[in-house]
Amino acid sequence: MASDTAGSWTPVALSADLPPATVIPAWTPVGAIVLWRSQSGRVSAAADRCPHRGMRLSHGFVRGEALSCIYHGWSYSSAGGCVRIPAHPNLIPPETIRVAVQRVEESDGIVWVAVGEPEMALPCLNRFVPIRSLTVDADIAAIEVAAGGKAGADGLIHVADCSWTRLLPTAQVGRTLIHLLVERDRNLADQVAASRIAEAVRRRAEMHQKDVA
Structure with a gap:
């Protein structure tokens, strides 16, 4: 289960509370994160700060398969890389522009985020x-x-x-x-x-x- 040390899983939200194209803030023992689900249904978790101006990404929005910052619209993939800068539409963003991402899994209706490298499999809620x-x-x-x-x-x-x-x-x-x-x-x-x-x-x-x- 969750702990305050590395190597654990943290239950951060219910799957039902994160429908497609939704963004919510969440928290793990290592700090605040943004949790989002793409239009196709993929769940992702990342540090809750845009590397551009530090705006919280949990205030942002989902467009297709990317998470966009509400401030200047910089967009990030589920892997954390910047994929679009609206002010420079013809620019391919450098790979160095990225947000830190966390491993995330869904099981038994709960969204779990990994803290460090978990030594155990996801907990089973059984009945x-x-x-x-x-x-x-x-x-x-x-x-x-x-x-x-x-x-x-x-x-x-x-x-x-x-x-x-x-x-x-x-x-x-x-x-x-x-x-x-x-x-x-x-x-x-x-x-x-x-x-x-x-x-x-x-x-x-x-x-x-x-x-x-």
Whole structure:
């Protein structure tokens, strides 16, 4: 699962939250990234800074198979190379103009980004599927207290109030991103109930964090 050291996978977003031609900001233990899906459906991840003027690429837009900066329109491929500079349409951009890219994979409805060179394969969620993500202003320890369960060997936090629900956490700066998972065969009513329980866990975790601060 995700860690604060190199050699791990970080769950940064749900596949459902990244439809074609979409750009969103995300975070890994090594810093902010831009996550985007091309028009054909390919997911890519890169450092969230345009090498031209430093504008955040997560403010940009997708055109075809390239990510374009919102400032001056410089465009980058999934491999990180600059492929177009609108002010110089006849120029072939030098190979030195590029953004750092990260290895990215999709599995079980979650987008994972590699930190360093992962020693293990992508985690398998088995019978669970993700339904939403929440940001919690608390650390993972506080979330475990609020959920009434510890993270297992698979990195998933068990929720005492809902045995068929799990939380997949990713530590961020001063907060935690959690992906809410439920068993595959659960109906819409169960998913709504799990979402409400997750919201309650968030409130308890944030209160606990304030109490111990």
